[in-house]
Every structure is written in C-alpha cells, then in structure tokens.
Amino acid sequence: MGTKNLALVVGSYDDTAAASDDYQALRSGQDAGGYEIVGAVVLVRDTDGKVQVHEHGDKTVGHGAAWGAGAGVVVGLFAPPLLAATAVGAGIGALLGKIKKSRDEKQFGVDVDEYLAPGTSAVVAVVDDKWADRVEKALDRADKRISKAIDSDDYDKLREAIEKSADDVVEQINS
Template structure:
C-alpha cells in the first residue's frame, strides 16, 4: 500500500528545499518515492508545479496522475491537459480513491497564496530517519492511503487494462 503524503510550508521556497532532501534520502534508500511533486502558490494565487517521478511497474504515468490530482484539488489543468470524457472518468476514479474529501479539503486549506507543499507517493520509508532528516524544514503533514486496488485501478485508467 502506498501513501500519498502532502507537507505544507508557510512560504514559497521550503517545499523545493525539502524535495532536494527527499532526493538525497531516496539515493540513500531511506525513502523510496514512486513520485514527487512540489506545488507553489505564489502571492497572487497562481499555482506552479514541478514533478519528479520514477518509472513504476505497469508504466504508470505519474505526470498525468499529478495533473489530474492537482486539477481535482485546485481546479487547475496541468501539462496542457483538457478534461475530455475519458479524463473526466479518471478524475472520478481519483476522487473515489483513497484521496478522501477531508484530505482534499485540508490540502486546499493548506495551500494559501504565498505557500508551498511537497507531495510524495511513497511505498517504502524508514520513518525515523526520514522524519529526522525532514523535521528541520517544519511544515504540516497530511497523509492519505492508496490501497493496492486503488493503485491498480488508477494505472488501468491511465494506461488501459494491460497496465495491471
């Protein structure tokens, strides 16, 4: 089972610094992220997204996942994606997944203008070492579980049934 983790920061730059630390922790196998994204909401309220994702079994398109998730959370299209009928159905799957309404609302509330957040999809983590390494950045941690069934369904929706 994977966890979707969002860590919110009270400024626009800390999430990117924390992402650098996550990449170091990944190299040391302390955190094994499937996907990492940083989202910044500037003082004018505009969102800026940076992603860094690793290939996973079944060829899941994490870039598309982030785009759809952030579209759902913040009503912003990413990577030039338009919401056609197929993408609308996929948005419904994400909305019905382990990303519950309370988590969605908490993330929306956390990302006020002038703030940033680090998003991770993590399957394996050495918790004590990761917490120690990331604790000096501060932040507010939100977490939502993605069951194996949910991950499979999302992969199938992103790439068809052969992704299972």
Template sequence: MPKTESVFVYIGTYPDEETARSDYQIVKELHSAGAVGNYDAAVVTKDTHGKVHVNKDETATRHGAWGGAAAGAVVGLLFPPAMLASAAVGAAVGGVGGHLWRGMSRADVKEFGELIDTGEAALVIVGEDKLEQAVTKAALKADRHVAKQLDVSPEEVDDAVRAAAAQV
C-alpha cells in the same frame, strides 16, 4: 487477489518555496538511496492572482512509471480548473485522478485542500506505501502536514499512467 500495497499521499506546507524545494530534494535523495519506490512529487505555489502552480524539475518527473502524472492528478482533484495555472495538470487528472479519487474520502480531499491554502508553498508527494516510513524518518521541515494511505494499489496507478500516456 487482495491488495498488499497501497498508495501514500503526503502534503506539507511551508513558509516559502525554497524550504519546500529543500524537502523535495530530500525526497529525491531518498529515491536515489533506494528507500522509496515509484513516486511523484511537486512543489505547489499560488501566485498573487490565486492561480495554483505545480513546479517540477526536469529530472524529478522520472521516478519510475508514474512520470509526473500522480502529483498533478492530486493537485487537479484539490483545486477547480479555473485556479490551475497549467492545463497540463488538468490533463493528468483523467484516469490517474479517478483512481486516486476512489482511494480518498471527501473529508481527505477537504483536509488536503485546506492544508494547501494555509501555506505559501506545499510539497505534494504520491508514492508507494513504503514512502510513508521514509518520509517520517526524514523529518521533513513542513510547518503542517497531512499524510494518508489511500485504498488504491500502486499497480492501479501504474496502469492509469500508462493508459494516459498512450492517449497523448
């Protein structure tokens, strides 16, 4: 059965964490309005020691079946474990990251990683393909951004998240 939907990844960089959080709030409002389906998002920052922090709030991780695993898996694919400030991000990479990795080329991974390195903060959004149109219309305030549709279906991510949750 051919895939009719795909997963969309958006990474935008910002001059500061506050501006990234402002766009994060816009994405949450789009979800509340029914403009996007399942998605996961996180604000990513680096501290003065080069450690990468994935910042999520208590309600933002509950947007459908993905339960906070998809954005963490993307960050886990982009940075070596030694750079991650939280082992929880590394745990999300497992099966979820495997599905997302198969949907990305090496050039995509390099482009995403280099983009995050350029800003003080980043917003990482992973969602169903209808998220792409909503994010474009919302005119987020990122200094730079990269957006890609991956060759992986939302159902594959759903299954990987459920499998990861069963192992916890």
C-alpha cells in the same frame, strides 16, 4: 503496483525555497537507500491561487510528455480538482469524477486550502506505506505534515488514465 499499500505524504511550506530544499533532501534520502518514492512533486500556489507543478524542484511540468503519469498521479491523488484544472482528456475527466465521489466517501486526498493555501508551497509524495514515516520526517522544514493511506486501485486507475490520455493532453496544450 496493485499489491502495494501506498501513502500520500504532504509537507506544507510558507517558504518556497524550503519546499525545494526538502524536495532535494527527499530525493537524496531515496538515493542513499533510506526509502523509495513512487512519485513526488513540488506544488507552488501564488497569491492569486494559480498552482504550478514542479518536478525536480525547479522544472515546471504540465507541458508535453514531461507531464507523464508520475506528476499527474501525485497531483491527482493530492487534490483531484488540481489535476482536472491542469490536464484534459475524457478518460481523466471520467476517472476524476469517480475519484471525487470516492474522496467524499473515503476522505481521499487532503484539503488543498489547508495544505496549499494561496502564497504557499507543498511537497507531495506517493510512497509505499512502509516508508511513510521516514519520508514525512525527511520534510523537516515543513510547517505542517500529513500522511494518508491511498487505495492502490485508485492509484493504478489514475495512472492508466493519465498514460492513455497523454497524447490528448499534449494535443490540447499545443493547440
């Protein structure tokens, strides 16, 4: 993965149903061969600010092995504090500290309050940057969209930390 140039593509929605519809359209576009998605999730933030992570538009993730590297990496690249609030594990915590420093230096991730304000949803995807424009256009119901370059080294390190911490995450959730 380290040789790819990656992009984070985010669409923000006032309507959760529109976010789910665009997520399904995004997956259909991939299935039709229009582009390739490394990982994608739908994030839903209630009016109290609590965030739920959905994969496949309707399946909540964050419990057991379903959390996995895919959803965790996408969330961590979008907004490291959201991953920190959802996942546990020393490896993830230490890496998120480094990513936060990196974010401050490189404008890593996006502004959560702008793209996932309370009472809104977002579709967040990680793609090879050659597909970023197509993926961004696929989110046609979004109120606003953004595409940002991702350091592939950050992606690889975060994915590895989440994979190594998966057992810790499951144990913490089940305790």
